[in-house]
Amino acid sequence: MEAIVVYLVPTGRERFELYTEPPSIQEGAEAGHPGWFARLRTRATRVALATVGDHRMLWALAKADRATFVHPGDVPPAEASAIRDRLLARAVTHHLWRMAIAGTLLVPAAILTIVPGPNVIGYYLAARGIGHFFSWRGARRGAAVEWVSRAEPALAELRGLADLPRDTRAAHVDAIARRLRLPSLSAFFDRAAVPARS
Numbered sequence: 283m284e285a286i287v288v289y290l291v292p293t294g295r296e297r298f299e300l301y302t303e304p305p306s307i308q309e310g311a312e313a314g315h316p317g318w319f320a321r322l323r324t325r326a327t328r329v330a331l332a333t334v335g336d337h338r339m340l341w342a343l344a345k346a347d348r349a350t351f352v353h354p355g356d357v358p359p360a361e362a363s364a365i366r367d368r369l370l371a372r373a374v375t376h377h378l379w380r381m382a383i384a385g386t387l388l389v390p391a392a393i394l395t396i397v398p399g400p401n402v403i404g405y406y407l408a409a410r411g412i413g414h415f416f417s418w419r420g421a422r423r424g425a426a427v428e429w430v431s432r433a434e435p436a437l438a439e440l441r442g443l444a445d446l447p448r449d450t451r452a453a454h455v456d457a458i459a460r461r462l463r464l465p466s467l468s469a470f471f472d473r474a475a476v477p478a479r480s
Contacts, residue, residue, distance in 0.1 A: 286342045290353040290362055292441035293474045298365050302339040303464050340420030348428040355435035373421035377414045384411035436461050444475040
């Protein structure tokens with residue numbers, strides 16, 4: 283088992299999402315794989331990480347026995363913990379349903395095995411079902427994890443930025459991400475933040 287850091291990120295005035303930083307990916311050539319191969323592998327890894335971005339925190343939580351919980355400085359620890367528990371409970375239900383749907387659709391997709399060539403639909407549904415299974419397992423694991431809370435004032439600054447247009451808020455979000463040493467936070471915030479009202 284291992285320890286992880288989970289952030290409670292404000293994505294609107296009354297909305298929050300749980301976030302953990304993905305593992306870093308080194309740029310450029312790597313030993314034994316110089317040049318274009320290293321660049322291709324790095325690019326493919328980034329695409330894969332972006333694809334599983336919403337599942338990453340739950341997958342990491344499934345392997346953790348303790349976690350540091352970093353919440354906005356203007357949210358009391360008890361309230362932040364209650365929000366975290368609600369988000370995890372919602373994730374349990376969401377991924378259980380998605381796993382059941384993928385499993386149900388996999389049965390008729392098995393008929394396609396009689397068609398020559400790879401069963402792309404079957405592979406896709408199997409991969410989705412497995413991904414939702416690991417996410418469901420991680421969300422359930424959250425209740426057994428030993429949480430240690432820590433307030434972070436910089437996270438509170440994100441709340442007011444969610445309503446701004448992306449171009450207007452980008453520099454501010456990037457600055458907060460740099461202060462927190464979370465290089466992937468800006469991309470996550472752009473995906474998760476409430477769209478600005480026109």
